[in-house]
Amino acid sequence: MLENSYIVWEGASLIDGSPIVLILTGFAYPSSNRRTGRQIQSWIIQQNFAPTYAAKYGFDRGVCGSCRLKLSETGSCYVNLLTANNVYRSYIAGNYPKFSDKELTVLQHYRYPVRIGSYGDATAIPFNVWEPIISASGKHTGYTHQHKNCDRTWKKYLMASVETETQARQAQSQGWRTFRIIAPDATLSDNEILCRNTEDDRIQCETCLLCDGASSKPNICDCIHGFKWKVSNFLKYLESTSN
Template identity: 70%
Template sequence: MLENSYLVWEGASLIDASPIFLVLTGFVYPTPNRRTGRLLQSWILQQEFLPTYAAKQGFDTGICGTCTLKMSQTGSCYVQLGYLNNIYRKYIAGTYPKFGAKEIGIIERYRYPIRIGSYGDPTAVPFDVWEPIILASNKWTGYSHFWSHCDERWKKYLMASVQTSSEAKQAQHQGWRTFRIIAPDAPLSNNEILCRNAEDDRTRCEDCFLCDGSSSKPNIADRVHGLNWKVSNFVKYVNQH
């Protein structure tokens, strides 16, 4: 019987060697995330800390690296952490079935699209864990803030997640396509287009897939979104840089 969620991997983070784990959700019940639509979601969490606690205390380096959006830094990460606490509790209780070849086959048969890193940086998990899932899916979106230090093979699948024009130029110079979060009234760079959902909220990731790593597609910018106080924190940050 197909389950909705699976434990894919657990081990040492490639960012700081702390114990982390990866869970895939959405096989049966689609995500409520209206922006993405029906993509499998992937969650990378610390093994030793409740997500809300880890984020508040800055114990999330193993999954988020030095991302400037973290709650312990600018406090502008758009992810709602309460839901992640439920995933963590199920992991601690040992109720997730293990992901394996059977589930890879299901993804390949039905071509489930996947969001690589719904929370947590995908590059914290070994590339060889991810690639069979990505290839089976054949459709994905994904981003990394750790682009300057990660396995070069990730350029095929991930966008470099950046917050400033200078960061974007640096990442592009290194061969990455970029995804830049911008303030609500900020202009686009010459080589960027606006996220299609920002232009028309009826367009979802499952309709688009522009954010799929290296290709001839343009770089993407998206207006900051989320709770008002997080948006305000982000605007303050970019105005200082």
């Protein structure tokens, strides 16, 4: 019987060597995330700490790297860590079976798009772990804040996640397409478009798939969203970068 969630890989983070795990969810029951739609979700989590605890005390470097949006930095990451906590609790309880060729066959048959990094940076996991999953699905979205340091192979599959126009230009000059988080009243650059879901919430990631890495597609921007205090923290961070 097909389970909903699977442990794909456990090992040392490529970012800092700490023990992390990659878990895929959404095989039997679609995600309730209205923005992403029917995507297989992927969770990169510290093995020894619940995501909320790791985020609060700065033990999340192994999965979040140098991202300035995390709680221990600017406190403006839009990820709901309570959902990641639920995944972690099930993992610790031993509720998830190991991922196998059978699940790869399911991906090949149904071609469910994969969200590379629902929580955590995909580049913390060896690329050869991801490659058969991406190939089997054939469709994906994904982002990385580690674009300056990660395996260059990821340019083909991930967007460089940035917050300022300067960061965007730097990443683009190195061959990355960019995904820039912006303030609600920000002006887009000539080579950027607004996230299609932000323009029309009937458009979901599972069908849009613009955020799929290197191609001739435009760079993407999206307005900061999430809890009000996170939005406020992000706007303060942007202000500090302009001073």
